[in-house]
Amino acid sequence: MGRVGRLSTPHGDVTTPTLMPVVDPSDVILSPKEMRHEFDAELVMTNAYLTRRCFGEKAIKHGIHGVLDYDGPIATDSGGYQILRYGDVDVSPEEIVHYQDAIAPDIATILDVPTGVRATRERAVETVRITLERAKQAVELRSNPKVMWCGPVQGGLFSELVVQSAREIGKLDYQLHAIGSPVELLEEYRYAELVDLVMTAKQHLPLDRPTHLFGAGHPMMFALAVAMGCDLFDSAAYVLYARDDRYMTSEGTFRLDELSYLPCECPVCVAHSPNELRCVSQDGRIKLLARHNLHATFGELRRIRQAIIDGSLGAYLEMRCRAHPRLLEGLRRLVMYRDFIGRFDPVTKPSAFCYLGEESVDCPEVVRHRRRLEKRYDPPPMPILALLPAFESGHPKLEEPNQTHLVRLVPPFGVVPEELEEVYPLGQFQVPRELDAIQIKSVTEALSRFLERYGGRYERVLLFNDERRWGNALVDACEKVKEKLKIIQL
């Protein structure tokens, strides 16, 4: 479901997936112009609620672009995060809609009520109800046609509420949607629950509208979020982490005082040693670390975009989710949504399929092959079946080639009849030849099933066996046809 997109706004186009760095209008560490120039950050986010408190009428006069001194795309949030943190805000949902229309960001957000992850069911129902009510009201109140509006989904850990929230808001006139309440899940590395939240919402939102994952700003989870169809991230994390001497990488977070080497090649990190960074004045250090954090963030986004274009996001995700066992937990949860995800997976891709561990068995490519073989395939009428395990180069010598149906045994795909070998990715895969138990099982299960269905049609079955690699597994899987089986040791 990962996608590279282009979002057109009155102040220019934005390539997604991207991060909207959050700028505090009253305390600018890196200006939007600097961020555009140094990081190619195309879209920044600021808080309409804080803007109103600090700048009030002045922002209406100059517009948010004037306040931030930036003529590129700007998005505004509206205080939902402040509600989550501090319980309430001193502005009404109507006021903040009017105010955003007046300061005219490119993207605006209604004042939702975040569910959070600690809400009771009763409270969660309430947050969903109020958020939806406000979303409907805002559609009526909106007066500036140049502003695109983002409608948030709430519901937190109550999946039936997330379903309801996503379905209802998806029917309203919004140009984007946000998925609310992930912040605590992200902070606590609860990626499996994050996957449930995002996938539940995505299954019931209009997929053609860009999806914003509220408050997600750590590069280590971007690949996972993008693979679920998230297009926009926003975060002040680059500054908040920097203030706390924390150093982000796409593999996790380091504390500056624990680092002996800077594990990054960004301009900040090649120009400084950890000691030099530690000796800079606090203000200078915050700015340097914020710059590093943004470089790490946008570098990861470029890697992800390139992987999407190469058709290798799945492989990238399997690697990236090895950065932390909790991410691997998230990946394993994501596998449970394979049917939905598979619907959006391209049938051919520019790059070879890669087996990178047991999660690869549930990749859309593999699931699709097995399903199609099950539903759409019928073997040609030939008297001899020859079974040839993968990694044996070339054709084996067959005594009666014209009478023989050659079927390759390829982990993790299972059985691959030779007439399908040109179909992607059956002729384009990279698989470790040191087999694990799951690779072997992927073949033996598929082979047993194949022989159960079609074994009776063949007069003879030849198994080219490589015991060193497969042990007895292939012979055992041929149980159904053992009367007519001939084993040829390779």
Next chain:
Amino acid sequence: MGRVGRLSTPHGDVTTPTLMPVVDPSDVILSPKEMRHEFDAELVMTNAYLTRRCFGEKAIKHGIHGVLDYDGPIATDSGGYQILRYGDVDVSPEEIVHYQDAIAPDIATILDVPTGVRATRERAVETVRITLERAKQAVELRSNPKVMWCGPVQGGLFSELVVQSAREIGKLDYQLHAIGSPVELLEEYRYAELVDLVMTAKQHLPLDRPTHLFGAGHPMMFALAVAMGCDLFDSAAYVLYARDDRYMTSEGTFRLDELSYLPCECPVCVAHSPNELRCVSQDGRIKLLARHNLHATFGELRRIRQAIIDGSLGAYLEMRCRAHPRLLEGLRRLVMYRDFIGRFDPVTKPSAFCYLGEESVDCPEVVRHRRRLEKRYDPPPMPILALLPAFESGHPKLEEPNQTHLVRLVPPFGVVPEELEEVYPLGQFQVPRELDAIQIKSVTEALSRFLERYGGRYERVLLFNDERRWGNALVDACEKVKEKLKIIQL
């Protein structure tokens, strides 16, 4: 076996693991000074054979430091690579020893005869014999005490020859050793065979001498090589790839014309788009790509060094080897050397143990726990055994806590008696709670074994079972004690 070291040379200290960028003295793309300044490359390598051909006596007069206009550490190779590529060189092994003593690099290399990977056994025997003969001769010929000498191991794919070569050269007076012939294996992604070559050599070389992996210069395999105890890499790959518009990353190689985004945060990549790079003049582009390639290389080396210091190189390796199925193949081969590797693995580490897939089951930490439990452990004399699966927080309510021996069931460690819970890493681990089949097996096998040995000593066995997570696996593993088993569903 991965290690961060300091190599002292007459021209300064060098932190290892590191790459020695190869400089062609007659065609300098990036000067040693630039490389020192921009990449913190502490040690460069050049070819004594080519230096002799291009500069002859002049290099003797000015020394290699004068020729390269660099007063930092310099290593020289001596034409072995040219023999591998072109069959022979027009210099004798004696001449090149004398010449290197005269031009006085910090590290010099004898003229070995590379075995390569296509040699017959007869030819391989010959390359090992001649290389050893020359190594012995060079020890006699050497006259400059300031020069450290590197003695290469040959033997290629013939492991008994590699053993012999490593053993014999390890007895001679050399300060460093190189492992020869990996270039073709690297070019063809034959990482499993590379692991066999390097591990065979390392098991028979003196481990206190730095090990140089000849001609290895791609960052994607540094983690694997460092985990095998390689300290030095050398390569002209950064330039050769650049000339061919190839772009290195620690996750693999891209062709510049295939890139829509630059998947890197180095100073070159944040200052250019792929199109801008493509439009630069060829000379300019080679230099820019060479700089990117070196940034990617030294960034990866910093990540690896930091991981070694954090005690997390194993986890880093598991992630990195997901960059390509062939690397995963290499990792799986490396697992077979776990007994040797385990001997050098610190018993405690600063970071938590991470389970990142089935290869984690064979990590030194896990193997060590199982072995010690087998050999050194005896349970305390208590009448009741309580078995508690991992991920259940806190203690269960026990009716007779003073009579009960609590044993936790923790994948991939197996059984963890409570009195050992403070021993690293049994109290410090991160494991996905979405269990895979291998995690479950790691517990059930260890539990069966434990109950077989000690089950008879207990009067009663309580199993706190979580069927949702474990199915019947735990109950089945308690077969031996089923008469006295009480199952408490969680």
